[in-house]
Amino acid sequence: MREQIPQKIIHKYLRQKKHFPHVWCSGCGIGIVLGDIIRAINLLDIKKDDIAMVSGIGCSSRMPVYIDVNTLHTTHGRAITFATGIKLAKPNMKVIVITGDGDGTAIGGNHFIHAARRNIDLTVILINNNIYGMTGGQASPTTPVGDIATTAPYGVIERNFDICELAIAAGASFVARTTAFHTIEAKKIIAKAISKQGLALVEIITQCPVIYGRFNKKGSAVDMLKWQRDNTIPVESISKMPEEKKKGKIVRGILVNKDIPEYTKEYEKLIENVSKPQNYTKTHKKI
Amino acid sequence: MQKKPQGKILENIRASKKEEREILKITPGEVEYGVDYQKGPVYIYYDWCKKCGICVAFCPTKCLASKKDGTPYVKYPEKCTHCEKCDMLCPDYAITGAINHNSD
Numbered sequence: 001m002r003e004q005i006p007q008k009i010i011h012k013y014l015r016q017k018k019h020f021p022h023v024w025c026s027g028c029g030i031g032i033v034l035g036d037i038i039r040a041i042n043l044l045d046i047k048k049d050d051i052a053m054v055s056g057i058g059c060s061s062r063m064p065v066y067i068d069v070n071t072l073h074t075t076h077g078r079a080i081t082f083a084t085g086i087k088l089a090k091p092n093m094k095v096i097v098i099t100g101d102g103d104g105t106a107i108g109g110n111h112f113i114h115a116a117r118r119n120i121d122l123t124v125i126l127i128n129n130n131i132y133g134m135t136g137g138q139a140s141p142t143t144p145v146g147d148i149a150t151t152a153p154y155g156v157i158e159r160n161f162d163i164c165e166l167a168i169a170a171g172a173s174f175v176a177r178t179t180a181f182h183t184i185e186a187k188k189i190i191a192k193a194i195s196k197q198g199l200a201l202v203e204i205i206t207q208c209p210v211i212y213g214r215f216n217k218k219g220s221a222v223d224m225l226k227w228q229r230d231n232t233i234p235v236e237s238i239s240k241m242p243e244e245k246k247k248g249k250i251v252r253g254i255l256v257n258k259d260i261p262e263y264t265k266e267y268e269k270l271i272e273n274v275s276k277p278q279n280y281t282k283t284h285k286k287i
Numbered sequence: 288m289q290k291k292p293q294g295k296i297l298e299n300i301r302a303s304k305k306e307e308r309e310i311l312k313i314t315p316g317e318v319e320y321g322v323d324y325q326k327g328p329v330y331i332y333y334d335w336c337k338k339c340g341i342c343v344a345f346c347p348t349k350c351l352a353s354k355k356d357g358t359p360y361v362k363y364p365e366k367c368t369h370c371e372k373c374d375m376l377c378p379d380y381a382i383t384g385a386i387n388h389n390s391d
Contacts, residue, residue: 010380020335021379027339031378039375183375222344225376 013038013048015068022066027221029180029206030060033127034067036183036204037096040190041069052095054083056108059134059208060100060127077108080115083122091264094123094194101128102140105161109141116170119198120263125190126163126201129208137211148215163203168256173198175256179228180206182252189254198262205232205250328367328384331359335381342373342382 014020024030041051051069055061056079064071070093074082083097104112104126115122131149132138139149141161148155167175174196178186186204193200207213207224218224233241235253273279329351338357347370352362359382361367373382 008383008385014380021337021381024378026337027341028378031380032376035375035377035380181376221339221341225341225345 009042010035010038013041013068014066019065023062024059025210027207027209028059029129029204029208029221029225030063030127032180032183033060033125033186033204033206034063036186037063037125037190038067039187040194043187043191044194046094046194050092050094052083052086052090052093053098054079054086054095055098056100056103057134058100058103058132059129060098061103062134063098077103077106078111079103080108080111080122080124084115084118084120087120087122087264088267091121091268095121096194097122097124099124099126100133100140101126101130101142101161101163102132102138105141105163105166113166113170116167116172116199116201118263119171119173119260121197122199123190123193123196124199124201125193126203127206128163128203129206129212131208131212131215133208133211137215143212147212149212150215164201164255167199167201171260172201172256173258173260173262174200174254176201176254177203177205177250177252179232179252180204181225181228182232185252192254192257196257197265198260328364328369329361329373330383331361332381333358335379337379337381339378341376341378345372345376347372 022031048069052072053064053067053069054072054074055064056074057076061073061079064073072082072086079097079099083095086093087095099108099112104124112124115124128142130140130143130147132140137150139152139156139158142163143149143152143156144160145157146155164175164177174193176189176193178189180186189202193202205228207218207221207228209218209221209224213219213221213224218227231248232250232252233246235251235255238246238251336359338353338359340353340357340359343351343353343359348366348368350361350363350366351359351373353359367384369384371384373384
């Protein structure tokens with residue numbers, strides 16, 4: 001096979017000779033998100049060796065298999081805990097966590113909340129496709145009320161999570177939401193999230209045409225991308241819009257961006273303080 | 288020795304793949320296309336394409352079109368403006384509309 005391949009920026013970062021074409025279904029949005037992440041890394045011009053990508057289990061968590069950086073494919077829901085370990089061992093490394101909605105907020109929900117509370121310097125990219133795709137379409141915490149899943153054949157009656165609200169409440173320093181359709185916006189937001197000191201959450205709404213779309217009659221991948229285009233509004237234009245237009249729409253853009261003390265920096269400070277000889281004797285006297 | 292896959296279904300699949308290659312004028316193992324891609328503005332990598340139809344639906348100038356089975360092809364090469372929308376929206380990284388896609 002000749003070396004003539006499309007999308008040269010993307011192909012610099014892929015393990016293209018091993019695992020391609022990839023495992024995701026026709027029209028799945030996770031491939032688009034991987035493209036956005038690669039373009040963001042290329043924009044920031046970070047070396048491949050300085051990035052670690054960690055994931056759990058699920059459709060979205062299959063992503064580290066395809067990208068040629070330091071990767072770790074871990075147990076279900078525990079991606080953030082493994083990433084915390086990497087970050088503390090190698091504080092200069094950019095650690096990106098890829099989770100899905102079920103992996104990040106149901107099984108690993110507790111880890112997610114506490115990573116946000118601790119404000120450790122991770123970039124959590126949460127790909128929200130509203131269902132457990134890989135295991136056959138069970139209802140996830142973000143499946144909207146009334147929608148059909150394998151475990152909810154008459155419609156879900158539980159209220160769904162707003163992941164961004166959850167992260168803001170838990171104290172994350174950077175919270176943003178985009179969709180798979182808005183690729184340029186997603187690229188910029190991911191680049192900002194990677195360069196941010198502290199926990200950065202980026203929720204990306206993607207389409208699942210094969211399982212969620214088929215159960216709920218949402219149409220093809222194209223129809224679902226059009227839905228994302230028509231039913232989201234940028235956070236900058238909220239104040240200008242009339243009330244009727246805002247009804248039922250999802251807000252996208254950077255929702256929170258604040259500077260608060262970061263965990264690894266604080267940890268290093270603590271080590272420095274305690275390892276001074278005068279402080280060492282003081283602490284011992286107290287005991 | 289490699290075992291040859293047996294059964295009617297597999298035979299049908301093989302026959303359909305052969306047909307597909309003939310339609311697209313691809314010889315197995317090498318990438319060759321109906322449109323001479325050195326001149327063509329858009330380059331499609333058919334080995335990775337999953338025929339989802341996203342590139343055709345969101346092309347702003349309607350330069351692309353799809354065949355009966357959903358395979359995209361460049362219908363109006365002169366309409367392409369190299370906006371790279373298809374690059375960004377393709378989930379399989381199988382298409383590029385970038386200007387310098389065939390130069391190193």
